[in-house]
Amino acid sequence: MKRLNWKKNQNIMASINLNVNGKTQAVDVDPKTPMLWVLRDHMNLVGTKFGCGVAACGACTILLDGNAVRSCQLPASAAENKEITTIEGLSENGDHPVQKAWLENDVPQCGYCQSGQIMSAVSLLNSNPHPTDEEIEAAMNGNICRCGTYVRIKAAIKTAANTI
Amino acid sequence: MTIVKTTIGRRSFLKASALASGGLMLGFNWLMSCESKPEEALTMPKEWFELNGYLKIGENGVVTIMSPNPEIGQNVKTSMPMLVAEELDVDWMKVIVEQAPLNTDIFTRQLAGGSQSIRQSWIGLRTAGCAARQMLREAAAAAWQVPVNEITTEAGTLRHAPSGKSAGYGEMAAAAAKIPVPKEVELKNVKDFKIIGTPRKNVDGLKIATGKPLYGLDYRKDGMLIAMIAHPPAFGLRLKSVDDSAARAMPGIKDIFTIKTYEDSYAKHMFDATAFNDLVVVVGNTTWEVMNARKALKLAWEPFESYDETYAHFMTGNKMAVKVPAGLENTTMHMQKMAEYAAIPGKVVRKDGDPEAAFKKAAKVIERSYSAPFLAHNTMEPMNFFAHVTDDMAELAGPVQTPEYMEKSVAARLGLPLEKVDIQMTRMGGGFGRRLYGHFLVEAGVISQKMKAPIKLIYAREDDMTDGNFRPSYHALYRAALDADNNLIGFQVRAGGIPESPLFANRFPAGAVENYVAEEWSIPSNISIGAFRAPRSNFIAGAEQSFLDEVAEAAGKDPISFRLELLERAKSNPVGENNDYEADRYAGVLSLVKEKSNWGEETPGVFRGVSAYFCHNSYVAHVIDLVMENGTPRVEKVHCSVDCGIVVNPIAAKNLVEGGSVDGIGHSMYSGLTFTDGAPDQSNYDKYRLIRHREAPKAIDVHFVKNEIDPTGLGEPPFPPVMGALANALYKATGKRVYSQPFIKDLQLSSLRM
Numbered sequence: 001m002k003r004l005n006w007k008k009n010q011n012i013m014a015s016i017n018l019n020v021n022g023k024t025q026a027v028d029v030d031p032k033t034p035m036l037w038v039l040r041d042h043m044n045l046v047g048t049k050f051g052c053g054v055a056a057c058g059a060c061t062i063l064l065d066g067n068a069v070r071s072c073q074l075p076a077s078a079a080e081n082k083e084i085t086t087i088e089g090l091s092e093n094g095d096h097p098v099q100k101a102w103l104e105n106d107v108p109q110c111g112y113c114q115s116g117q118i119m120s121a122v123s124l125l126n127s128n129p130h131p132t133d134e135e136i137e138a139a140m141n142g143n144i145c146r147c148g149t150y151v152r153i154k155a156a157i158k159t160a161a162n163t164i
Numbered sequence: 165m166t167i168v169k170t171t172i173g174r175r176s177f178l179k180a181s182a183l184a185s186g187g188l189m190l191g192f193n194w195l196m197s198c199e200s201k202p203e204e205a206l207t208m209p210k211e212w213f214e215l216n217g218y219l220k221i222g223e224n225g226v227v228t229i230m231s232p233n234p235e236i237g238q239n240v241k242t243s244m245p246m247l248v249a250e251e252l253d254v255d256w257m258k259v260i261v262e263q264a265p266l267n268t269d270i271f272t273r274q275l276a277g278g279s280q281s282i283r284q285s286w287i288g289l290r291t292a293g294c295a296a297r298q299m300l301r302e303a304a305a306a307a308w309q310v311p312v313n314e315i316t317t318e319a320g321t322l323r324h325a326p327s328g329k330s331a332g333y334g335e336m337a338a339a340a341a342k343i344p345v346p347k348e349v350e351l352k353n354v355k356d357f358k359i360i361g362t363p364r365k366n367v368d369g370l371k372i373a374t375g376k377p378l379y380g381l382d383y384r385k386d387g388m389l390i391a392m393i394a395h396p397p398a399f400g401l402r403l404k405s406v407d408d409s410a411a412r413a414m415p416g417i418k419d420i421f422t423i424k425t426y427e428d429s430y431a432k433h434m435f436d437a438t439a440f441n442d443l444v445v446v447v448g449n450t451t452w453e454v455m456n457a458r459k460a461l462k463l464a465w466e467p468f469e470s471y472d473e474t475y476a477h478f479m480t481g482n483k484m485a486v487k488v489p490a491g492l493e494n495t496t497m498h499m500q501k502m503a504e505y506a507a508i509p510g511k512v513v514r515k516d517g518d519p520e521a522a523f524k525k526a527a528k529v530i531e532r533s534y535s536a537p538f539l540a541h542n543t544m545e546p547m548n549f550f551a552h553v554t555d556d557m558a559e560l561a562g563p564v565q566t567p568e569y570m571e572k573s574v575a576a577r578l579g580l581p582l583e584k585v586d587i588q589m590t591r592m593g594g595g596f597g598r599r600l601y602g603h604f605l606v607e608a609g610v611i612s613q614k615m616k617a618p619i620k621l622i623y624a625r626e627d628d629m630t631d632g633n634f635r636p637s638y639h640a641l642y643r644a645a646l647d648a649d650n651n652l653i654g655f656q657v658r659a660g661g662i663p664e665s666p667l668f669a670n671r672f673p674a675g676a677v678e679n680y681v682a683e684e685w686s687i688p689s690n691i692s693i694g695a696f697r698a699p700r701s702n703f704i705a706g707a708e709q710s711f712l713d714e715v716a717e718a719a720g721k722d723p724i725s726f727r728l729e730l731l732e733r734a735k736s737n738p739v740g741e742n743n744d745y746e747a748d749r750y751a752g753v754l755s756l757v758k759e760k761s762n763w764g765e766e767t768p769g770v771f772r773g774v775s776a777y778f779c780h781n782s783y784v785a786h787v788i789d790l791v792m793e794n795g796t797p798r799v800e801k802v803h804c805s806v807d808c809g810i811v812v813n814p815i816a817a818k819n820l821v822e823g824g825s826v827d828g829i830g831h832s833m834y835s836g837l838t839f840t841d842g843a844p845d846q847s848n849y850d851k852y853r854l855i856r857h858r859e860a861p862k863a864i865d866v867h868f869v870k871n872e873i874d875p876t877g878l879g880e881p882p883f884p885p886v887m888g889a890l891a892n893a894l895y896k897a898t899g900k901r902v903y904s905q906p907f908i909k910d911l912q913l914s915s916l917r918m
Binding site: 012013030033034037040041042044045046047048049050051052053054056057059086087088090091093094099102103106108109110111112113114115118133136137138140141142143144145146147148149150151152153154 | 236237238239363365366368369370372373374375376377378379381382384390415450451452453455542543544545546591592593594595596622624625815816819820822823824825826827830848849850854855856857858860861862863864
């Protein structure tokens, strides 16, 4: 097991300005704290999910300046002065076209991975409003769904592409 | 019309409870923010009137229906209330669904497992709705001074045609709540269903798509601390010593200590199973701080001596003895041992005719062996639980499939009476059997009791994936005897595993072959196992269906015709007794998938495989269309037929069949947990392969057999058979039979589509 040389990191708390879902606020954390835990533990935004902690499942996907990133590998310091969007910030009432497409296609089973799937889909459609099947699969390949809702996720992305 | 009683023995299961007036429901404020509103525009009533423990009606006609069972993604939170709403005769758009509290006085079988939720509540939930409707009719009859049998209902409205009077349910709810529960009620005929059989979307759909706090991991309470555990890195080891000096000094850390999940004197039931009873616990302010401190622990482990465990069966109470051997096990050793056991006779569980003679006189004998590795459940939401234990009360909240049983465990462990323990069921980020074993709930309770504070226990993915309760590793040897006319005259299955056999001796093709023998064996192990989506079927179905495909080929027969011939034999002149399937329904799903997939039609570049299986009370058949893309197999389409009786909620049923098919393709093709010196070689998704978007089938067609048979479940049945269809399609595509899961390794395909 790798040991952390924490002594180097004493007095590690810092005030970091974060722009999350259009609001800027200062958070006192160790700047190395992954955004996943800043959002969940410090800002009570729990829509962003913990799945693996090693950027291998996509459950923690958020948007950084409009692009999908795995928040479990994004230190708070690297998110400073950037625009962060979480699932909670997509829309006021769940009426973002991608969210509506998810409802229309009744995508979820357990639902746990779906906010990460939705954020990856939003990022894809931001850069490529009409993706092919192959482009959808490539963009979404980092998001695991253990329930196996992949066919519906793809259908929902196509639904959204037709309405954006 | 079915007339049913509202009592079980002397006990009415529809007695009113304290739900509506507060108490239990108000225990957790967080729950109240989790009410499911199908329509944002729905106006909340000023007052609720409870008609029984399953439902309450507001003065404005809005209805709240309690969903009694844990929701793990099988969609019972939508489909179970649909059963109540159907017989209550209410507008679904005016229904709010709430997760019921754990209350075994009101609800029966609050458990998610065995694909039984719908099957076992089919009559009970409808009776609850029907009884309430009857009470509303009686209230209206009294108010209007007319005979009750002249009062009809429609979508939440009571009508008396002769007088032209009508009223909404809300207007009569207060009076109805005072009427005694009828002793018996008349349930609707299938043809009169208005909600059952119609597509109703997930009642939590909006909350999921907007990231609302629904899951155990999202739970929080003021003053809550975060706890994580460290368990041994390998099976066969236990904790020897802890040096926490560095970790203790790290920022945000409150305490570090060791716990015993269960006391040595405690008599365990089967859902208490855990491989690692002695744990190191780190408690701190935030998850990241606790994770970092845990890395700074210096822990020493030592091998343990072999020991015996006893578990009581959850239903029968029968004691089951389990031997836990010492030692550090390896996958290579497992594979060797399984091959050795398969080479010698096992324990005969069923024998029909004279199999030895049949094999002796056979013109052709086909013998094949199949194997599969251990699997980790990998629910996307790792194990976790919230606990707040005080001197006289324990509040717990989180994901568990067996709250009724774990409540007893945690009460015993904390030294509290059952009524002082409250378990709140949260929506679960997957279950698949893993959360039947709720030791993490007990751990959370012990940690909170020690800290005298509310805590949330979180397993990191690595803790979760290497914690045990795995799907066992299995092996099956099959032999078939064909006579000179290619008739199947003898059949042998010898199945075993580490540490249990996957054999179902009375399932097909038992009953269809004159001379049949089924044997089993097992090898003890200290790697702990548990139920995993369709236990045992999840291996034996694929093995058997691959083997039958090969036998059909050797007999020169079409694989579907071959199976249908055997099923015809099992139906018209069954061999032996206790055959555990209905041959007609089995043949029914095969015939349906044959028709819907245009079986027999050849498309260049498309390779097909078929399979069918019966488990957990439902019948499923699959045809897979496979293509090769740059040397890599890809499922172009899955055709699936299902007989689960009446389909309660088609949109959700289809989702479960799609998901089960994807999951089965994924696990048989890619997944496996291997061991070196007792330690799992995979501990996160960088090494453990789960199926991903680029590997998923491009399309899945689902067809349900239409009948009026009482419904059975769908959580498990679509999962096992697809593995056989995949193996058979892979053979057509590559010319190579696959015998060992994961198939990707067996095929020695270098291009993993990561």
